Amino acid sequence: MTSVLIKNAFIATADDEQPIIREGSIYVEDDRIVEIGKNVKSKSAEFVIDGKDRIVLPGLINTHVHLAQGILRGLVPDNVTLIEWLRDWVWPLQGNLDENIMDISTKLTLLEMINTCTSSFVATSINARYGVNRVVENVYRSGMRAAIGKQIMDIPGYADHPQMLHQGLIEDPQLSLKLFNDLFSKWNGKDDRIWIWFSPRTPGAVSDDLFRTIAQIVKEKGSGVTMHLAEVRDDIRYFSGRGTTPGKFLKELGMVGRKYVYVHGVWLNEEDMKIFASTGTSVSHNPSSNCKLGSGIAPVTKMLKNGVNVALGTDGGPSNDDYDLIREMKLVLLLQKVSTLDPQAIDVFTVLKMATYNGAKAMGIEKDVGMLKKGMKADIAVFNTRAPHMFPRLQPLSNLMYSGTGNDCTDLIVDGKFLKKEGKVLTVDEEEVYEKADEYAAELLSRSGLKYWM
Ligand SMILES: [Zn+2]
Incomplete structure (x- = not known):
């Protein structure tokens, strides 16, 4: 049995019944919290953290992570629109990624998340060319919890732009289904930490029939889905061209419910919000990415008021560019206050829950x-x-x-085990990442026929 005692710390629990415990302690045995409060009985443990100079939160939950984009950080200019950003930069880069570059991109992203105290995440858009099994293996070894979304598509387009996808990212739907099934039987539910989900590319890249097939498999297997949705105004044009809205469209295809996590939702209307709320569908809010790409300010307070489960995400290396949820939390607070011209629009407790409990709810855990x-x-x-x-x-x-920032993180415990201890990440080889990341990114840039933009 392993045990951990954190004593005399300021604890923010994300639990409405007792949101703050000052000079509180937490006693952990194996993978569970056995005691928490001001007067815990256990006075010793195998590992003891003196909480005098510490604040303790639940492990942070990032509901939108591109593992393939850690290695793309800074490679893409910061003055392009989403469509150009995808078509001319991100997709050519990702369409030239191979298993070895993906290996380092995954490790870099995991390293940054653990370093900034993220314990769980939803990974999006895992393409066959990245070496799917190796990706899951790396996530498993890191000790984090993750729902890993296997990419699936059958149209090489984006919204109402047909034939837009880079050749290297096009994947046959039968192959995607096979890889999903293989990964699901090998990994799903492993150690209560790894789950295999579907990650349909985007509306416009998936036919209605394929959406129905996905919904059916998800229902049978109890899996989940994550997909980019209503990120920019172009997305809404696609739906209105079909005489519908994102929410109505997805409901009709059976693509709503628990463990359906739609990312961005910047341009959702109130009717869509009601559909998501009544079906337990979640939205992942990614404020930095929405700002950097000029996508808009998501109506977070309106979604919350309508009962939608809104969780938090960072998005990827070229759109954020960090994977640090503490910075994301500040941005949610500021953007919602300024966009509503109301400082009462949102508060720290609501945003802490978005980054913890709501994320867990989105993942179904x-x-x-x-x-x-x-x-x-x-x-x-x-x-x-x-x-x-x-x-x-x-x-x-x-x-x-x-x-603060995520860099203030000193220790991260997941499932009762230290992933970061006294400032040092234990489960990802930091030196290997630093040794290879620059070289691999340069190789990727040249392979994609792209140039340094600065
Ligand atoms: Zn994204």
């Missing part, structure tokens, strides 16, 4: 994960508060969200 509470799985994020930007420390949660 909220019974075990997403809160610090007795009996829950031990997924725990610990941050340093002994730094200038954290003082005075009377309201550490507010300080962390408005003034």
Whole structure:
């Protein structure tokens, strides 16, 4: 049996019954939280963290991660629109990725997420050319929890732009289905940490028949789905061209429900929100990406008011460019306040839940994960508060969200095991990533026929 005791820390639980515990302790045995509160009985453990200079949160949950894009960070100019960004840069790069470059991109992304205290994530758009089994293997070895979305498509387009997809990313739907089935039987549910989902490319890249097939398999197997949706105005033009809206379209195809996570949702209308709310469908909000690509400000407060489960995501290396959820939290707070001209629109507690409990709900694991509470799985994020930007420390949660970054993370525990301990990531080989990332990115750029833009 392994045990961990975190003592005398400021704890933000994401649990409405007891959101804050000052000078609180958490005692963990194996993979579960056994005790939490001001007066825990257990006084010793195999590993003890002195919480004097620490704030403790549930492990953060990133509901939109491109593992293939860690290696693309900074490679794409910052003055192109989404369509150009995809067609002329991101897709040529991803269409030239091979298994070895993907290996380093995956490890780099996992390293950054663990380093910034993310415990769980939803991975999108895993293409056959990336070496799907190796991707899942790397995620498993990192110790994180993840729903991994196998890409599927049968039209090489995007929204109402046909034939737009790069040749290297086109995948036969029968192959995608086969790879999904193989991965599902090998990995799904492994150690309560790995789940295999579908990641349909986008509306405009998947036929109605294929959407129906996906929905049927998901229902039979209890799997999940993640897909980009209503990110830019072009997406809505595609739906209105078909006389429908994103929500109505997906409902008709049976593509709504628990463990359906639609990403961005910037241009959803209220009717769509009601469809998502009534079916338990989730939206992953990615504010940095929406800002950088000029996509718009997602109506988060309106979605929440309508009862939609809104979780948080970072998106990828060329659109954010970091995988740090603490920075994302600040942006949600600021954007919602300024876009509604109302400082009361949203608060730190709501946004903390978006980055934890709502994420767990989106992944369908909220019974075990997403809160610090007795009996829950031990997924725990610990941050340093002994730094200038954290003082005075009377309201550490507010300080962390408005003034901190993920780099303040000192320890991350997932399933009762340390993935980061005393500032050092334990489960991804940092040196290997640093040694290869620059060289592999340069190789990828030249292979794609692209040039340095600066
Ligand atoms: Zn994305």
